[in-house]
Amino acid sequence: MRIYGNRVIKTLSGSRTRPTAGRVREAVFNIWQGSIEGCRWLDLCAGSGSMGAEALCRGASWVVGIEQSSPACGVIRQNWQQMASADRFRVWSGDVVKRLQRLEGDRFDRIYFDPPYQSSLYQPVLEAIADLDLLSPTGELAVEHAPQLPPPGELDGLEILRQKVYGNSAVTFYSS
Numbered sequence: 001m002r003i004y005g006n007r008v009i010k011t012l013s014g015s016r017t018r019p020t021a022g023r024v025r026e027a028v029f030n031i032w033q034g035s036i037e038g039c040r041w042l043d044l045c046a047g048s049g050s051m052g053a054e055a056l057c058r059g060a061s062w063v064v065g066i067e068q069s070s071p072a073c074g075v076i077r078q079n080w081q082q083m084a085s086a087d088r089f090r091v092w093s094g095d096v097v098k099r100l101q102r103l104e105g106d107r108f109d110r111i112y113f114d115p116p117y118q119s120s121l122y123q124p125v126l127e128a129i130a131d132l133d134l135l136s137p138t139g140e141l142a143v144e145h146a147p148q149l150p151p152p153g154e155l156d157g158l159e160i161l162r163q164k165v166y167g168n169s170a171v172t173f174y175s176s
Contacts, residue, residue: 049076130157
């Protein structure tokens with residue numbers, strides 16, 4: 001797989017993790033262009049880490065990735081080490097909702113959340129982001145999902161800004 005600057009990143013074989021499609025990745029970064037450099041980025045259900053790697057390539061100052069699969073976390077670390085020094089990122093393995101608790105007090109300018117589309121993670125993760133106040137006042141959260149299965153609507157602390165459909169994927173953007 002190739003990302004910004006024609007850089008190659010690794011992915012796990014099989015279907016346990018599915019990288020964000022290039023078309024979706026490009027669209028999200030086009031929407032957020034001009035706001036990535038120097039930002040704090042949170043990559044949830046990070047998979048291969050393609051979104052975080054792209055953010056690092058585009059100048060994000062700090063990237064945190066959370067992924068359930070330990071082998072995938074190893075791949076993410078390898079990919080991100082190609083993009084930036086180790087003091088610019090952190091990768092955690094485990095349950096995303098539990099790991100979010102460790103971020104209480106941190107704020108992120110951009111959050112990308114891409115769980116398995118049939119997952120029951122949408123509601124608890126969005127509630128945790130809102131309850132823990134993880135999104136900076138000028139930040140945005142992008143949630144990838146199946147077009148026919150939108151994530152929860154507005155929650156206390158999160159307001160829908162826009163929704164975009166890209167073939168078999170859709171992205172809903174929230175602000176705080």
